[in-house]
Amino acid sequence: MRICPNCGEENSERARFCQACAAPLPDATSPPAETRKTVTVVFAxxxxxxxxxxxxxPESLRHVMERYFDAMKAVIERHGGSVEKFIGDAVMAVFGIPRLHEDDALRAVRAADDMRSALDALNQEFQAERGVTIAIRTGVNTGEVV
Structure with missing residues (x-):
């Protein structure tokens, strides 16, 4: 499988041009060219x-956090982003890698807003089941990466 450096589309090994955006694919024998991309990061x-x-x-905390992480991941993926990593109790997601969309920054902001809405629904369940709620702080930033 060859990944298009322009849009992130998967192409066959024999393809010379991307099936989705027609960008030339790098030669399989040459190292991939480093390119600048505009990426938006969401941190919660x-x-x-x-x-x-x-x-x-500990078991209840694990249960609450697993449900929280699953819900946040679903929201991020629904908006076209991907979870880069979970760091302790934080979620770091990226928009623009590996698949680029013209509106990645807007998708990220909408995802951050929907993450809060999803948490509101989860908190109702957490309150009823365990007598706790959780709150998050979110940040969104767009910039160039190599």
Whole structure:
């Protein structure tokens, strides 16, 4: 499989041009060219996670955090982004890698807003099941990467 450096589309090994955007594909024998891309990053961090950990037993905390991470990942992917990594109780997502969209920054902002809405729904369940709620702080930034 050859990945288009322009749009991220997967192409067959024999393809010389991208099937999606017609950009020339790099020669399989040459190292990939480093290019600048505009990427938007969404970062969401749970506030007060230390006190949450003190109020819940380890199994309950794991259950709450797994459901939180699953919900955030679903929202991010629904908007065309991908989770770059989970860092402790934080989620770092990227828009524009590997697949580029003209409106990646807007998609990221909408995803961040929907993450808050999804958390509101989750918090109703968490409150009913475990007597806790969680809050997040989100940040969105767009810039060039190599």
């Amino acid at each position: 961090d749970v506030t007060g996670s230390t006190s949450l950990g003190e109020r819940l037993d």
